[in-house]
Amino acid sequence: MGTAGARFMVAKQLAASGGIYLEEGDTRLALDPGPGAIVQYAKRKVDPSRLHGIVVSHRHLDHAGDVNVMVEAMTEGGFKRRGRLFCPGDALDEDPVVLQYLRGFPEEIIRLQPETPYQVGDIPFTTSPRHIHGSETYGFKFGDRLGWVTDSEYYEGIAGQHAAEVMVIHVVLLERRPGLPHLCLDDAESIISQARPRLAVLTHFGMTMWRARPWELAARLAEKTGIDVKAARDGMTLEL
Numbered sequence: 001m002g003t004a005g006a007r008f009m010v011a012k013q014l015a016a017s018g019g020i021y022l023e024e025g026d027t028r029l030a031l032d033p034g035p036g037a038i039v040q041y042a043k044r045k046v047d048p049s050r051l052h053g054i055v056v057s058h059r060h061l062d063h064a065g066d067v068n069v070m071v072e073a074m075t076e077g078g079f080k081r082r083g084r085l086f087c088p089g090d091a092l093d094e095d096p097v098v099l100q101y102l103r104g105f106p107e108e109i110i111r112l113q114p115e116t117p118y119q120v121g122d123i124p125f126t127t128s129p130r131h132i133h134g135s136e137t138y139g140f141k142f143g144d145r146l147g148w149v150t151d152s153e154y155y156e157g158i159a160g161q162h163a164a165e166v167m168v169i170h171v172v173l174l175e176r177r178p179g180l181p182h183l184c185l186d187d188a189e190s191i192i193s194q195a196r197p198r199l200a201v202l203t204h205f206g207m208t209m210w211r212a213r214p215w216e217l218a219a220r221l222a223e224k225t226g227i228d229v230k231a232a233r234d235g236m237t238l239e240l
């Protein structure tokens with residue numbers, strides 16, 4: 001539903017910022033509904049009132065900007081109590097991104113804990129240890145098929161914690177920048193060469209990545225690592 005990451009890409013909407021939509025059997029999940037997610041779901045003809053859950057990796061705007069409208073859409077304006085919202089506790093407490101008035105709309109709001117398994121219908125997932133990032137942030141594994149490396153500074157162990165057949169990696173920065181706790185292209189290369197997935201997908205591009213043409217960077221990374229690496233595109237669909 002979108003490949004934009006960080007402030008400038010999102011503000012300019014050079015790419016969409018609607019996060020990821022996941023389907024398995026009869027279960028449907030929205031991951032990180034950033035600004036404009038509701039527009040992307042409508043545009044791609046995915047009905048949010050059929051969602052079973054919304055998962056927010058952390059409270060930053062580019063990941064949670066549309067969480068409220070998505071909760072309303074999932075619950076048909078709050079008239080149909082359904083679905084579950086998963087988010088870190090700090091998305092709910094001080095300066096919350098989830099509005100108080102709609103907290104009764106989903107069947108349940110779950111505060112994510114580190115290294116904990118969850119299940120929504122046919123989709124099991126596990127959180128990683130807490131990432132190194134500006135707010136409480138988790139990465140995820142959906143069984144052994146999908147690893148989702150969300151925003152973080154690189155740290156020892158991040159590759160193994162998210163290792164899966166297909167790995168989606170948030171690469172905001174072309175080059176490491178001190179004081180910005182985000183993965184850069186070199187970090188993505190380390191993660192890919194350690195975890196050796198069948199396919200690695202780069203996404204959540206910041207402006208420096210975007211200007212350097214992510215698909216060309218992905219092709220170079222594939223050549224270097226011998227692993228299939230793709231740059232995500234808005235609207236891209238993957239069969240896992």
Ligand SMILES: [Zn+2]
Nearest residue numbers: 058060133151
């Ligand atoms: Zn972030």
